[in-house]
Amino acid sequence: MRLVVSWIAGGLAALLPLTALAADPPPRRTEAMSFSLAGNGGNCLGCEWVAAEGLIIADAPAAFAAFLKQEGWSGCYSAEPVMLDSPGGDAEAAMALGRALRAAGCTTSVGRTVPDPESADAGRPIEMEIAGQCEGACVLAFLGGQERSPRPDQLVLSPLLVDRPGLSAAKGLAEGLMLASRIGVYLAEMGADPAFGPRLALAPDAPPQTLGAADLAGLAIDNSEIETRTPWQVTPYRGGAVAVTTHRIGPQGGDENTLTLFCRRGKPAPAALMLSRRWGADKNNVPSPEPVTLGLAAAEAGGQAVERTVADAESRETDDGWGFLTVDLTAAELAALQAGRSLTLSGGVPPNWGTDWAETATLTAADRDVVALALRNCI
Incomplete structure (x- = not known):
């Protein structure tokens, strides 16, 4: 019996070439997927990762x-990040694992972890990343990453639902349709x-495809x-109003900057600009920005362009x-912003944060009307 419906699913540091290995790498893991903390011995962003390798079976979420x-x-x-290398496995288990990865706020990438023959550490193995692949059901698990950064041809689409002895055509079709519906959700x-x-519906005998x-x-x-x-929006606040916009590069739930423009009663300054972000659940994880600068784009x-260092910036x-x-x-500065020039507020953060804290305010004609309304209703 040939099943009519079949579903398929398929950064860290740059890949190190296999020629860097003194010998052939160990065989690819094909037993049940396991998870381990790996690292290259360095002290940097990306020097450690979670190696997730092997076949995805029902207990993969519990193992994670x-x-x-x-x-x-x-x-x-x-x-x-969680670095996946897998020949595939069970689609339902892969989706359960993907949901577990998302609930834990994980970033996903693809690669294989092997011992680094050029380094040794008595206390802990030194490892390196080489080319890996995430095949079949593994692609479903990969999608669970809150942030996902695959490279071309690392994700391989191959059939998820296969023939089973004694499975009737009608039963096989029903199972395929149900799985298709769950994967769509x-x-x-x-x-x-x-x-x-x-793209996931493919004949069972179709060859694998890379993305x-x-x-x-x-x-x-x-x-x-x-x-x-x-877009800029007016929000009531403390008996007045503020104008607010948000900007995010990356996945939903990732780092998101918020700019708030407002005026304060009894203050000589015509307006104030606030940059805010949620850095983490621990107060100690919030950086103290230094220096703070305001930069106006050229007219x-x-x-x-004009830039000034703000000595009296408020940080909390x-x-x-x-x-x-x-x-x-x-x-x-306010007049230049309202005239269409871009204004950038930035705060210096330690290099180990791996990100800048800066955001640019640019007003369209519609935005200027919103901002004017907020600035007529100071807080």
Whole structure:
């Protein structure tokens, strides 16, 4: 019996070539998927990762939960992405694992972890990443990453639902349709483009297909560079109003900057601009920005940009990990912003944070009306 419906599913540091290995790498893991903390011995962002390798079976989500407990983690850390290498496995288990990865806030990538023959450490193995693949059901698990950064041809689409002895054509079709429906719901949960769904229906005897760069971007499988910006909106606050916009580069739930523009009663400054972000659940994880600068883009092509260091910027944090950076604008800066020039507020953060804290305010004609309304109702 040939099953009519079949579903398929398919950064860290740059890949190290296999020629860097003194000998052939160990065989690829094909037993039940396991999870372990790996690292190259360095002290940097990306120097450690979670190696998730092997066949995805029913207890894969439980194995991942056991790993988190063993490490004493309540969830993943952005500096330790989950690196998958798998020949596939059970589709239902892969979706359960993907949901567990999402609940833990994990980042996913693809690669294989092998011992580094050029390094040795008596206390802990030194490892390296080489080319890996995430095949079949593994792609479903990969989509669970809150941030996903695959490289072209790492994700391989191959049939998920296969023939079983004694399975009737009618029963096989029913199972295929039910699985297709559940995967459709899962794709929506994980933020993949709905157009990915039809790509998953493939004849059981069709050859595997790899996802290229256009697929990764077009189907929102690689979401590391997706940019989302909201228009300026007026929000009531403390008897007045403020104008607010948000900007995020990366996945939903990732780092998101909020800019708030407002005026304060009894203050000589015509307006204030506040940059805020939730850095983490621990107050100690909020950086103290230094220095703080305001930069105005050039008024016209060939003009001069203007930047000033803000010595009296207000910086505060809250116990739930929010950081707030507020500066008073001069009348000239506010006028330039309202005239269409871009204004960038930035705060220096330690290099080990791996990110800048900066955001640019740019007003469209509609935005200027919103801002004017907020500035007529000071808080």
